[in-house]
Amino acid sequence: MINQRSLFFNIDWIIIFIYITLCVIGWFNIHAAVYDPQNPSIVDLDTNYGKQLLFIVTALILGAVILLLDNKFFNAFSPIFYGVTLILLVVVLFVGRNVGGNQAWIPIGSFRLQPSEFAKFSSCLLLAKYLSSTNLKLQDFQTLIVCTLILVIPMALIMLQPDTGSALTFTSLVFVLYREGLSGYTLVIGALFIALFVLTLLFNTWAVTGILVAIAAVLIASNKKNRSFITTIAIGTAISVVFIFCVDFAYDSILQSHQRNRIDVILGKINDPRGEGYNLNQSKIAIGSGGLWGKGYLQGTQTKYDFVPEQSTDFIFCTVGEEWGFAGSFVVVTLYVTLLIRIINLAERQRSSFTRIYGYGVASILFFHFFVNIGMTIGLVPVIGIPLPFISYGGSSLISFTILLFIFLKLDSNRMGVI
Amino acid sequence: MNSFFPRRYVIQGIFIAIALVLLLRLFYIQVIDKSYFLSAKDNVLRRIPIFPARGLILDRTGKVLVQNEPVYDLMVIPNEVKPFDTLEFCGLIGINKEDFDKKFKKAIKYSRYTSSIFEKQLSALTYAAFQEKLYEYPGFYVVNRSVRYYPDSIAAQFLGYIGEVSERDIEKSVGFYRKGDYIGKTGVEKSYEELLRGQRGVQQLMVDAFNRPKGHFADGRYDTIAVSGERLISSLDKDLQKFGEQLMVNKIGSIVAIEPSSGEILTFVSSPSYNPNLMVGRQRGKNYTALNTDPLKPMFIRPIQAEYPPGSIFKVINALLGQQFGSIKADTRFFCGGGYYYGGSRPMKCTHVHGSSDLPRSIQVSCNTYYGNVYAAMIDRSGMRSVNGFKRWREGVAKFGIGSRLDIDLPHERKGLLPTDSLYTKRYRNDKWRSGYNISLSIGQGELGITPLQMANVAATVANRGFFYKPHLVKAIGEKKYIKPEYTKKNYVGVDAKYFEPVIQGMSMVVNQFPGTATYSAIYNIEICGKTGTVQNPHGDDHSVFFAFAPRNNPKIAIAVVVENGGHGSTWAAPIASLLIEKYLTDSTKRDKYYVDRILKGNLLPRPKVAPKPVAPKKPDSSSNKQKQQPAVTANKKR
Structure with a gap:
């Protein structure tokens, strides 16, 4: 029996390999991003790359510990994790350290804990536990409400910090809900709303409304007999129009000015490479100047000389793009996609729906970070301050992503066991 | 596994699609669009x-x-x-x-x-x-x-x-x-x-x-x-230049001295001058305006921009051309009764009644009558029509570098004025005019404009007995002392060497033998050959002109001096030239102190115009200032 074999053989080594590769890529690029020729030492705990090495070691130990824990531990303790996370998220609002405008850090000794990072996997765990309980159907309104609450409560607390980027991460879990039976229209409607959002910001509110109503009128006129169709279209149009005006209002009144500006930069409404668009412009210059093969390790000038802000954390991909070129970028993107596909393949081979659902959660969260982070550095997505998993500098993010991934590895290694 | 299993492919599909979008975008900005590469350079370099x-x-x-x-x-x-203490x-x-x-x-x-x-x-x-x-x-x-x-x-x-x-x-x-x-x-x-x-x-x-x-x-x-x-070695002799500038203080005019055997310009004085250090530094703008509005026009480069009728020094050219054309010989004599009658009742007056002179003597005493006759012989008695005789004469004069730029290595050189026959044909409405119609050309007056540089060049040509090297200011360039080939080429003026001797004899007598016009400027042991000129100036005192070379054999220096409003050529121009020749050839001045002092202290500036400095402010319009000539010059052109 396979399940009699040791843990060592049940672990998915492909994922471990990709994980370690990404960590190593991250470490080298952090080294390059802050490299100072006057101080070329590799291991120096005063530097970001020195610390990151420490974080990687810590993360690996933590990963090993997780693999050794009992399988039921995560399922059983998920409500407790969730509760503790919520408490931390509340606590951070009062005792937190304010870094860069976000009240996101709880200082513990010389370390700083970022509860929002841990909210990601604890929410995933609870969502998996809840959805895997028997006799639940996502089509049920009540189930949907509970799922939404599980996600919205930490989201709302994170928004209070305010850390919009981390909060938005939770929206990616819609993939989990979709996989577990949420109507496929949800994704389509979601996409439509995003399109509508962009259109509203790009063009005049009234013009977008007018065009929408016109399309609805044509659709209705072409299919007069079908009453339910007409009703659907009418309601859809009404909701859309309300949405448009909500967007308009939210954009002007709720979003903070720097967020508005970031969106405007992406939409091309602001062209100010020295001001609002500085980060994005410099980031694109760094990546774009890499060419096909890159400038070579430690040869990047844009990141090393501080043209790109946050060059070792949120904008670490600039170093990849600049020093390793399109070839390097291709490798990194491919690694991520392989990892995501692999996670989903593993998730689908589970007998336990808890593991499967959790696996989808892991994939969704990683995907969101991967897409938004790289997308923002090349101007496809507004600048949202979230890290690139396993590569960006930062202890909290590395450790929380490691926990997120290794819990899944642990659960997967036990796939043949008793549910 | 449940009924929603196929949805995994939708999700995986979305992941792959998004990754492809990222890769396409990366490919575009990294490989296709080169502008980021340039921007990165701008950033860093x-x-x-x-x-x-x-x-x-x-x-x-x-x-x-x-x-x-x-x-x-x-x-x-x-x-x-960043904000700072501005004060x-x-x-x-x-x-x-x-x-x-x-x-x-x-x-x-x-x-x-x-x-x-x-x-x-x-x-x-x-x-x-x-x-x-x-x-x-x-x-x-x-x-x-x-x-x-x-x-x-x-x-x-x-x-x-x-x-x-x-x-x-x-x-x-x-x-x-x-x-x-x-x-x-x-x-x-x-x-x-x-x-x-x-x-x-x-x-x-x-x-x-x-x-x-x-x-x-x-x-x-x-x-x-x-x-x-590159380092330029100019042809200038610093000490000579300095001495020349001192002698020209408080005078308007020019000195140009040339080494005949090379065309190198030894002295290039334009007076009044200014201190070149004024054109440097933070006060430059102010100084420039002041110099540019100065009524004496110190920025005017007189040696190559001021044009004067040459006056009597032009007789040297006529004497040479007359011989070359066969119109006269060295011993040809004309009688001077105090003027040359060329038709009508008024003669072209001569300064004295010279009686009968041959060619050398005519130069020595600067006899106008003699040159009236020479000119008439060249134009009217040449065996062709006067107008053709004039054309031949004009060509001969032009070969001396008159009426065209000598192409000195300085910008803004002016070419002067040498009239063509058509000027007179137009003026007299047909081409049947004769020498009497423009007789003043015979003595260097009338429609002639010659720069001091051109005068000095003629002196150098005479010194060389028939050719000149292009006058130039930079004798060698750089470490290798490169010399432009055009500066080693002899330019012949079309007059045979033998015709120069009687003229040079006359020029020597001007300085060294009574009653020469410039005997006051003779030097004991150097044979200067020169010719004075007194240029009529309808606007004020005559201009004092002198050109010369020395020594007579194997000449080392040819010089032209113009002192505006200086009167007779022998009063100012000749002594200045003689002092410079002495200084150049013997490296000292052995003349009496009063002789030198008279020149150093002499003030020939147009007093009434200059005395009150803050006169009505002139328009600081540089272009019009530069275009304008001294009053004397423009006026002479009109005559």
């Missing part, structure tokens, strides 16, 4: 120009005429400037608050992100004080430059000056000059600009986002060093 030292200009013996002195240009990058700053560099605001606005207007000059040419002293505080003013930095310095303050019009490039200069140079660069504006500085300026070097420095230097790009592989400008 600072091309720091290294200004080469401008070439030195030496005199013919290797003494320095122009050298370089370090100054410091204060540069600013407005975007990087202290202004105090340090010696400007006031308004100036500061004006300059800062100008810099912003030029560019917020690239540097432009804030204040030019801080002296070493100012810089020393400022340097200590420089760190307090981010956004400001200093660039070394060198400016010209003229140790003897002589030869201003010859050397010219440098100034900031104009927009037109920048356009014409196709990328060589940039705003704030210096370029030769006049004089040798202009005509030898391309040699003097040298080759600018570039350092490609890398800077970080805060503009802090991060070392040389690619370890300096793409840096170039600045190559200093």
Whole structure:
């Protein structure tokens, strides 16, 4: 029996390999991003790359510990994790350290804990536990409400910090809900709303409304007999129009000015490479100047000389793009996609729906970070301050992503066991 | 596994699709769009120009005429400037608050992100004080430059000056000059600009986002060093030049001395002159305006721009051409009864009743009657129609370099005036005119305009007995002492050497034998051959003109002196020439003190016009000023 074999053989080594590769890529690029020729030492705990090495070691130990824990531990303790996370998220609002405008850090000794990072996997765990309980159907309104609450409560607390980027991460879990039976229209409607959002910001509110109503009128006129169709279209149009005006209002009144500006930069409404668009412009210059093969390790000038802000954390991909070129970028993107596909393949081979659902959660969260982070550095997505998993500098993010991934590895290694 | 299993493919599909979008976008900005590559260079690379030292200009013996002195240009990058104590700053560099605001606005207007000059040419002293505080003013930095310095303050019009490039200069140079660069504006500085300026070097420095230097790009592989400008060895003799300028103080006029055996110009005096150091430094603009509006026009380069009728010195040319055309011989005699009658009742008057003269004597005493006859013989009794005789005569004169530019290596040379036959044909409405119609040409008056340079060149031609080398101011270029080939070519004037002897005999008698017109200027042991001229000036006193060469055999120096309003040629021009010849040939002056003092102290400036300096302010319009000639010259053209 396979399940009699040791843990060592049940672990998915492909994922471990990709994980370690990404960590190593991250470490080298952090080294390059802050490299100072006057101080070329590799291991120096005063530097970001020195610390990151420490974080990687810590993360690996933590990963090993997780693999050794009992399988039921995560399922059983998920409500407790969730509760503790919520408490931390509340606590951070009062005792937190304010870094860069976000009240996101709880200082513990010389370390700083970022509860929002841990909210990601604890929410995933609870969502998996809840959805895997028997006799639940996502089509049920009540189930949907509970799922939404599980996600919205930490989201709302994170928004209070305010850390919009981390909060938005939770929206990616819609993939989990979709996989577990949420109507496929949800994704389509979601996409439509995003399109509508962009259109509203790009063009005049009234013009977008007018065009929408016109399309609805044509659709209705072409299919007069079908009453339910007409009703659907009418309601859809009404909701859309309300949405448009909500967007308009939210954009002007709720979003903070720097967020508005970031969106405007992406939409091309602001062209100010020295001001609002500085980060994005410099980031694109760094990546774009890499060419096909890159400038070579430690040869990047844009990141090393501080043209790109946050060059070792949120904008670490600039170093990849600049020093390793399109070839390097291709490798990194491919690694991520392989990892995501692999996670989903593993998730689908589970007998336990808890593991499967959790696996989808892991994939969704990683995907969101991967897409938004790289997308923002090349101007496809507004600048949202979230890290690139396993590569960006930062202890909290590395450790929380490691926990997120290794819990899944642990659960997967036990796939043949008793549910 | 449940009924929603196929949805995994939708999700995986979305992941892959998004990854493809990212890759496409990456491919576009990294591989296809090259602009980011250039922007990255702009970000990091600072091309720091290294200004080469401008070439030195030496005199013919290797003494320095122009050298370089370090100054410091204060540069600013407005975007990087942080608030600071403006008053202290202004105090340090010696400007006031308004100036500061004006300059800062100008810099912003030029560019917020690239540097432009804030204040030019801080002296070493100012810089020393400022340097200590420089760190307090981010956004400001200093660039070394060198400016010209003229140790003897002589030869201003010859050397010219440098100034900031104009927009037109920048356009014409196709990328060589940039705003704030210096370029030769006049004089040798202009005509030898391309040699003097040298080759600018570039350092490609890398800077970080805060503009802090991060070392040389690619370890300096793409840096170039600045190559200093070539050294020019001018033909000028510094001591002679200085002496010439002293002699011409308080006089208007020119001195040009040429070495006949090479065409090298030994002295190039334009008076009144100015101190060339005035055209350097922060007061330059003010000084320039003052000089430009000075009624005596010190910026006017008289040796090559002032045109005068030559007066009696022109008789030398007529004497040579008369022989060459066979119209006269050395012993041809004409009788002078006090004037030359050319029709009508009034004669062309002569200064004295000379009686019968041969050619040498006619030059010695400068007999107008004789040359009236010579001219008539050349034009009317040549066996052809007068108009054709005139054409032949004109051609002969033109070969002496009159009426055209000698192509000296200075900008703005004027060609003078030598009338063509059509001028008279037009004036008299047919071509049947005869020598009597323009008889003043015989004695160098009338429609003639000759620059002092052209006069000196004729003297050199006579000294060489029939040819001249192109007069030039730079005898050798650079370390290798390169000489332009055109300067070693003999230009023959079409008069046989044998015809020069009687003329030279006459010129020698002018100086050395009573009753020569310039015996006052004779020197005991040097045989000067010269000819005086007294140029009629309807606007005031006659101009005093003298040209000469010495010694008679194997001449070393040919010289022309023009002193405006100096009266007779023998009063001012001849003594000045004689003093310079003596100085050049013997390296000293053995004349009595009163002889020299009379000239040094002589003041021939037009008094009523100059005395009250702050006269009604003249329009500071440089172009019209430069165009205008002295009153005498324009007037003479009309005659």
